[in-house]
Amino acid sequence: MSYNLTVGLEIHAELKTKTKMFCISANDPDEKRPNVNICPVCMAHPGTLPVINREAVKNVLKVGIAVGGEIAEFTEFDRKNYFYPDIPKGYQISQYKYPLISGGSLNNIALERIHLEEDTASSSHDGGGGEAKGSLIDFNRAGVPLMELVTKPVIKTPAEAGAFARELQLLLRTLGVSDANMEKGEMRVEANISISKTAELGTKVEVKNLNSFRSVERAIAYEVERMTKILEGGEGEIAQETRGWDENKQATFSQRKKESAHDYRYFPDPDLPKLKLSELPEFEEKYLMKEIPELPWERRSRFVREYGVKPENAEIFIADKIMGNFFEDAIMRAGGDRPSVTLIENYITSDIMGMMKDSNSFGGVTSQSLVKIVTMIKKGELSSRGAKDTLAILYEKGGDPEIIAKENGFIQQNDEGALKEMVAKIIAENPVVALEYKNGKIAVLQFLIGQGMKLSRGSANPETLKKFFEEALG
Numbered sequence: 001m002s003y004n005l006t007v008g009l010e011i012h013a014e015l016k017t018k019t020k021m022f023c024i025s026a027n028d029p030d031e032k033r034p035n036v037n038i039c040p041v042c043m044a045h046p047g048t049l050p051v052i053n054r055e056a057v058k059n060v061l062k063v064g065i066a067v068g069g070e071i072a073e074f075t076e077f078d079r080k081n082y083f084y085p086d087i088p089k090g091y092q093i094s095q096y097k098y099p100l101i102s103g104g105s106l107n108n109i110a111l112e113r114i115h116l117e118e119d120t121a122s123s124s125h126d127g128g129g130g131e132a133k134g135s136l137i138d139f140n141r142a143g144v145p146l147m148e149l150v151t152k153p154v155i156k157t158p159a160e161a162g163a164f165a166r167e168l169q170l171l172l173r174t175l176g177v178s179d180a181n182m183e184k185g186e187m188r189v190e191a192n193i194s195i196s197k198t199a200e201l202g203t204k205v206e207v208k209n210l211n212s213f214r215s216v217e218r219a220i221a222y223e224v225e226r227m228t229k230i231l232e233g234g235e236g237e238i239a240q241e242t243r244g245w246d247e248n249k250q251a252t253f254s255q256r257k258k259e260s261a262h263d264y265r266y267f268p269d270p271d272l273p274k275l276k277l278s279e280l281p282e283f284e285e286k287y288l289m290k291e292i293p294e295l296p297w298e299r300r301s302r303f304v305r306e307y308g309v310k311p312e313n314a315e316i317f318i319a320d321k322i323m324g325n326f327f328e329d330a331i332m333r334a335g336g337d338r339p340s341v342t343l344i345e346n347y348i349t350s351d352i353m354g355m356m357k358d359s360n361s362f363g364g365v366t367s368q369s370l371v372k373i374v375t376m377i378k379k380g381e382l383s384s385r386g387a388k389d390t391l392a393i394l395y396e397k398g399g400d401p402e403i404i405a406k407e408n409g410f411i412q413q414n415d416e417g418a419l420k421e422m423v424a425k426i427i428a429e430n431p432v433v434a435l436e437y438k439n440g441k442i443a444v445l446q447f448l449i450g451q452g453m454k455l456s457r458g459s460a461n462p463e464t465l466k467k468f469f470e471e472a473l474g
Helices: 054-066 158-175 213-232 285-291 296-307 311-319 321-333 338-356 367-378 384-397 401-407 416-429 431-438 442-455 462-473
Strands: 004-014 078-081 091-094 109-118 122-126 134-138 145-151 187-196 205-210 241-246 251-257
Touching (some): 054 109, 054 158, 091 109, 158 296, 213 251, 296 338, 311 338, 338 384, 367 401, 384 401, 416 431, 416 442, 431 442
Antiparallel strands (some): 078 091
């Protein structure tokens, strides 16, 4: 009998606010100079007092509403006591018994809670010769507002865990509450993993340092394999511990024994007021709802339902807000008819995105100019080849698609006399192929049409060419 995997995720996301969680120091994740965004409060100087960041609270409440969670009527902040060099106070201000949000679900995964706390400082280590010579602490990040979301232990596969984390990142970016860049440490994932042959959960192992979605999936898969070997190989029992993820070795490693809640000696922070959110009008759900845009799953569903967009392309337009807005603006300009939508969708996801790889820019292409190309295709003025060539020049230089097409000879030829002469010339130059067609080998017709498109530099109408070849060889 195989083992059942159970995973719960704890995800931290740094919130986008002008200042830190409890002081007026700047919250700037792009600051490269160490220890400049600090003040006596976030450095824990004696006699200083914290003040709650109102915008950070609002940001977490927006996330809670989006996932269908319950907003707390009463909440408070607690001190989580432990000593580590990156925590200047010797404790972290967090939430324990009364989180801002309880329950909810995202991507069909049930949530336990969402709460607010302050981030720690960042450490760097001089590891010359394989051993750390020293460590440096940058307190710019200390005190930055940090949202922690905890799922229920209901995730059953590595892929399901990765999909949840991706959807959460998308939600945070859509709401504008966090950039959630994992490579910058703005979103950090921890996985609580256990395996068991029964309905009862096995010993839980927490894996930290998961800084990419792929790492989340691979670390979980690795732990399943490691734990299975321990249980099946008679190596003893699985230890409840915290493990790290080594990206180079693609393996987890033991860090420390897993702490329990009582180890942190939580107690309410005496320097911060209790919050009765139900008595604060600005935190009422009806007001917060006005600031919540169309959510990712709502937009994804609408694109597929209303526009007939392929699910994989809808995912592209949802993940990249600028790309999605460009697409939607173009289809509105085109009138929203299905043939136009399909052409716009295809040219964006193939040609334009292909050209954007190096520059991450739309170049000289605007939604208006793309619609003009689509209109020319529908009128029979541009072939597919001619449209691609026009779009390439437009991307590099900008301009009017119609002028570009005319100047470069891309306008589709519909002159019957000229096309018939071209057909006669191609048949004369390819007598063997022409004979094969007459003898019933219909497939060679595509070769002849291709010769016509080549001779006309893509400007001939392929349907008209086909008609004239069939007439000439019939």
